[in-house]
Amino acid sequence: xxxxxxxxxxxxxxxxxxxxxxxxxxxxxxxxxxxxxxxxxxxxxxxxxxxxxxxxxxxxxxxxxxxxxxxxxxxxxxxxxxxxxxxxxxxxxxxxxxxxxxxxxxxxxxxxxxxxxxxxxxxxxxxxxxxxxxxxxxxxxxxxxxxxxxxxxxxxxxxxxxxxxxxxxxxxxxxxxxxxxxxxxxxxxxxxxxxxxxxxxxxxxxxxxxxxxxxxxxxxxxxxxxxxxxxxxxxxxxxxxxxxxxxxxxxxxxxxxxxxxxxxxxxxxxxxxxxxxxxxxxxxxxxxxxxxxxxxxxxxxxxxxxxxxxxxxxxxxxxx
Amino acid sequence: xxxxxxxxxxxxxxxxxxxxxxxxxxxxxxxxxxxxxxxxxxxxxxxxxxxxxxxxxxxxxxxxxxxxxxxxxxxxxxxxxxxxxxxxxxxxxxxxxxxxxxxxxxxxxxxxxxxxxxxxxxxxxxxxxxxxxxxxxxxxxxxxxxxxxxxxxxxxxxxxxxxxxxxxxxxxxxxxxxxxxxxxxxxxxxxxxxxxxxxxxxxxxxxxxxxxxxxxxxxxxxxxxxxxxxxxxxxxxxxxxxxxxxxxxxxxxxxxxxxxxxxxxxxxxxxxxxxxxxxxxxxxxxxxxxxxxxxxxxxxxxxxxxxxxxxxxxxxxxxxxxxxxxxxxxxxxxxxxxxxxxxxxxxxxxxxxxxxxxxxxxxxxxxxxxxxxxxxxxxxxxxxxxxxxxxxxxxxxxxxxxxxxxxxxxxxxxxxxxxxxxxxxxxxxxxxxxxxxxxxxxxxxxxx
Numbered sequence: 001x002x003x004x005x006x007x008x009x010x011x012x013x014x015x016x017x018x019x020x021x022x023x024x025x026x027x028x029x030x031x032x033x034x035x036x037x038x039x040x041x042x043x044x045x046x047x048x049x050x051x052x053x054x055x056x057x058x059x060x061x062x063x064x065x066x067x068x069x070x071x072x073x074x075x076x077x078x079x080x081x082x083x084x085x086x087x088x089x090x091x092x093x094x095x096x097x098x099x100x101x102x103x104x105x106x107x108x109x110x111x112x113x114x115x116x117x118x119x120x121x122x123x124x125x126x127x128x129x130x131x132x133x134x135x136x137x138x139x140x141x142x143x144x145x146x147x148x149x150x151x152x153x154x155x156x157x158x159x160x161x162x163x164x165x166x167x168x169x170x171x172x173x174x175x176x177x178x179x180x181x182x183x184x185x186x187x188x189x190x191x192x193x194x195x196x197x198x199x200x201x202x203x204x205x206x207x208x209x210x211x212x213x214x215x216x217x218x219x220x221x222x223x224x225x226x227x228x229x230x231x232x233x234x235x236x237x238x239x240x241x242x243x244x245x246x247x248x249x250x251x252x253x254x255x256x257x258x259x260x261x262x263x264x265x266x267x268x269x270x271x272x273x274x275x276x277x278x279x280x281x282x283x284x285x286x287x288x289x290x291x292x293x294x295x296x297x298x299x300x301x302x303x304x305x306x307x308x309x310x311x312x313x314x315x316x317x318x319x320x
Numbered sequence: 321x322x323x324x325x326x327x328x329x330x331x332x333x334x335x336x337x338x339x340x341x342x343x344x345x346x347x348x349x350x351x352x353x354x355x356x357x358x359x360x361x362x363x364x365x366x367x368x369x370x371x372x373x374x375x376x377x378x379x380x381x382x383x384x385x386x387x388x389x390x391x392x393x394x395x396x397x398x399x400x401x402x403x404x405x406x407x408x409x410x411x412x413x414x415x416x417x418x419x420x421x422x423x424x425x426x427x428x429x430x431x432x433x434x435x436x437x438x439x440x441x442x443x444x445x446x447x448x449x450x451x452x453x454x455x456x457x458x459x460x461x462x463x464x465x466x467x468x469x470x471x472x473x474x475x476x477x478x479x480x481x482x483x484x485x486x487x488x489x490x491x492x493x494x495x496x497x498x499x500x501x502x503x504x505x506x507x508x509x510x511x512x513x514x515x516x517x518x519x520x521x522x523x524x525x526x527x528x529x530x531x532x533x534x535x536x537x538x539x540x541x542x543x544x545x546x547x548x549x550x551x552x553x554x555x556x557x558x559x560x561x562x563x564x565x566x567x568x569x570x571x572x573x574x575x576x577x578x579x580x581x582x583x584x585x586x587x588x589x590x591x592x593x594x595x596x597x598x599x600x601x602x603x604x605x606x607x608x609x610x611x612x613x614x615x616x617x618x619x620x621x622x623x624x625x626x627x628x629x630x631x632x633x634x635x636x637x638x639x640x641x642x643x644x645x646x647x648x649x650x651x652x653x654x655x656x657x658x659x660x661x662x663x664x665x666x667x668x669x670x671x672x673x674x675x676x677x678x679x680x681x682x683x684x685x686x687x688x689x690x691x692x693x694x695x696x697x698x699x700x701x702x703x704x705x706x707x708x709x710x711x712x713x714x715x716x717x718x719x720x721x722x723x724x725x726x727x728x729x730x731x732x733x734x735x736x737x738x739x740x741x742x743x744x745x746x747x748x749x750x751x752x753x754x755x756x757x758x759x760x761x762x763x764x765x766x767x768x
């Protein structure tokens with residue numbers, strides 16, 4: 001793994017902050033009735049997807065769950081088009097037909113955004129199958145929530161991936177709760193990274209609040225998968241600050257628990273690292289913050305000015 | 321006294337078998353459990369064991385003899401060692417056009433030889449062969465096409481549809497899966513999103529229910545949910561509907577289940593010809609296609625087009641029989657029964673029915689149905705599925721909306737009984753629409 005340079009540190013900081021600010025704005029727009037339906041925020045989990053982002057190659061594929069805003073931002077997609085999708089506008093990545101949970105960008109090898117818990121796992125495995133079939137040396141990173149780790153198709157996919165040595169990296173984002181059910185109340189044997197062992201899939205546990213730990217583990221795991229040795233599992237321990245979705249008051253956990261996690265906030269960790277090592281000054285970082293706030297605000301403004309899909313759009317894109 | 325060894329029924333739908341190999345000679349001693357022959361069934365090549373002890377008195381068929389009916393004696397075993405008999409009674413002549421097989425009828429005088437003629441017209445192939453050939457032709461043309469499913473490779477297909485594909489295309493493109501429908505269906509859908517063209521074989525469509533979330537929520541909806549970015553060029557195929565005495569969980573017609581879903585196309589071939597034409601269209605279609613085969617039809621022979629680009633477009637019905645008195649709309653295996661009923665109706669009641677074979681269920685060819693009703697003024701639907709919310713129900717809607725004033729009688733739907741499929745053969749017969757049911761319905765709309 002290459003040593004991180006100043007630009008890398010700033011990239012990490014910027015992307016994590018961008019996700020945080022974007023989600024805060026999404027929350028606000030949801031409250032204003034501009035975003036409807038289900039909306040699952042990524043606040044608190046930013047280190048996971050940004051850490052992985054630092055190890056990804058352009059032609060690698062990504063597939064994830066419905067908590068997907070951060071994954072799209074980390075894939076370098078445009079904030080204004082993501083926000084347009086959340087607000088159901090025609091300029092959204094899915095022309096307003098997918099919404100928060102179902103966003104895609106084929107040109108950026110981002111294959112969703114899937115609303116059914118666990119369904120993205122066989123799909124990601126199939127995308128990896130294609131990489132192998134085509135012999136292109138790319139890999140597919142498939143994100144899985146802790147809740148999906150009790151879903152049968154996940155294990156069917158693990159079996160197939162191991163059997164056929166598919167280049168797929170499974171990244172379990174363990175944010176401690178599947179909706180309102182704590183992991184240890186849902187999973188018998190809560191070490192999720194061990195759940196590939198029966199198939200011979202190696203796994204490891206990673207501190208998902210620390211982006212540098214994520215980068216290190218994701219790099220190593222990515223190289224393993226790319227070398228043709230088959231799948232690999234990372235269980236990244238993280239925490240979502242908000243409820244499962246916007247309508248969740250999160251009464252199943254204590255305020256104290258939340259505060260404890262906030263004390264080891266992933267963005268603060270990066271900030272401290274940067275300042276401690278004199279990579280950038282507080283002032284520089286604040287400048288970045290301001291710039292991002294502006295960027296997110298203009299994305300929201302763009303989205304709210306964007307048109308709703310026309311009535312003809314109702315009947316398009318059913319068949320190619 | 322001799323004991324007859326009969327051609328065994330080795331699968332629920334087997335009606336005849338081919339004698340591929342004798343493993344015993346005349347005069348040889350056999351014990352119960354000894355393998356005496358290899359028989360090729362409609363599904364596989366199986367070994368036949370002797371159930372009694374004794375000496376092989378006579379082998380009644382030659383190796384290579386085909387189409388021997390189930391329950392026909394194939395060998396005689398006697399308790400005593402018999403003198404080695406010569407095989408001069410069994411003669412076999414081959415010609416290019418026809419194959420003459422001489423069969424000894426053991427119940428009659430052993431010297432009397434019965435003769436049957438089996439046509440081996442090169443243009444006539446089975447539905448199984450038609451499907452297999454089309455898959456192979458498309459795989460030759462396009463390297464992105466591959467097939468996966470349970471037993472498709474080394475076993476050569478649970479119903480022998482994929483026979484020989486592994487040998488020709490290798491295990492990269494002909495892939496055995498574990499019994500893991502949701503997993504391999506989701507995997508294939510992911511591969512289709514990424515640009516390949518998978519053909520997913522369900523051993524039967526009954527098992528597709530294990531994967532129906534992936535088919536509907538992922539394959540059918542992603543083009544829409546992605547604003548037109550990600551299409552899913554995939555074919556889900558396999559036998560659908562009742563076979564023979566496999567009972568409730570293995571005998572179900574999924575035509576209306578899948579036809580309900582926007583984003584899916586659904587076709588149901590009834591002949592080798594339209595199986596080829598529709599399957600080629602399915603493989604080349606950029607959308608997910610449900611291709612509903614029928615196990616009982618796999619052995620149906622018919623002419624096919626030798627054109628490697630022959631396609632039947634979706635949404636186009638075929639008028640299988642022209643007529644003026646009543647329209648029968650049907651598809652898949654019920655086409656055959658409807659045509660039989662049409663003969664009865666002509667002979668006994670002088671009614672000329674028009675039989676429309678839908679071929680494609682979604683999109684459906686409304687125009688052909690409506691135009692026919694405008695001519696006949698009477699219509700019934702015939703299908704194997706349950707009656708509630710069936711394809712027939714949709715046709716009733718199409719007709720009442722577009723040809724209401726042309727109807728001289730209420731529409732009758734002929735369906736299976738509205739119960740799970742029973743096991744017992746007598747009940748099974750009652751459950752399924754029969755020729756008499758079709759005749760009765762046509763008479764009813766003609767007030768006969």
